[in-house]
Amino acid sequence: MQKYLLNGFEVFKILPITHDILKKKIHEYYNFTDKEEENLSIMIDTLRLYEKASKIQALALAAPQIGWEKRLFICADLNLKQRKKSKHITKVDVFLNPEIIQKSNDLIQSEENCLSLPSNKTAFVMRSSKIVMKFYNLLGSEQFVEAEGLQAIIYQHEVDHLDGITVLQKASSIIENDQEC
Template sequence: MTVRPIVRFPDRRLRAVAEPVSVFDEDLRRLASDLADTMHAAPGIGITAPHIGVSKRVVVIQVPPAVEARTYVNPVIVWASDEMIRHTEGSVSMPGVTDDIERHARVRVRYQDLNGAGQVEEADGLLAVCHQHEIDQLDGLFWIQKLSRLKRDRLIKRYEKLLRTA
């Protein structure tokens, strides 16, 4: 079990676009395992390689009642429903603060597994929200960018206050 240090907001690496994975080897499996261990320790229900400072398009998600974490390599949303939902979101890179974000209620995600095989997954509810949140992160879009400027500024002030009192 390897828990890696998490990159904290406002680190610029959280705004960088992650690189596609082209080599499916033991290093990739180790990265996925480390991501799962780090996510569990945080704790969180989703994490990307950029959250630990690795610029690779790798996501690990474990939404209850899932028994095991699932790894998504090079994930892309290929369809999203017109229906929208609001859900409370946060980040392992900005612990202690959350806010409601509007996202698509259902999505279809195309990705590769750890062996490089192509897969497609349909998701709704919280899992759909997680896919959108983590894929945004891979694209350099940190979740608070989805908030209005006023809400974002207030949330950042709350986060900075938490850091000062910690």
């Protein structure tokens, strides 16, 4: 995991979509150490500061995207109106060992960006409109969440990262915007 300073904060470099770790299935783990808590804190700062620095709406980040081989992802507050008002991410949830245990047959076309893709690329992916996901919180308690719409799309995208599946593999098409941000 490569770190650098951004606006005076230590952050991780986000790996490009072609990196080998993003093609690797990440297996479950359970011992969350002090060092891993520090990495998680830097990962959260990376998500928050990436959005500010790049002016791209950063919604979630999977551990493999920073080169960390742990089955976890973080997701920012999805209340986009509140985020726009406060001008930054105020809340981040952590999902350890997530597993999608139920998907609806009802599919929707999703327009997806990925922090590992160049900022001028958008992928179109078919995703289940509703899911049920099992995960563990930081205290080790098993949790379940029912998600639909944007939340379901994000969770499916991040679990794909943990399963070694990139958005490029699932995309029905990819468009390149006129100019890179």
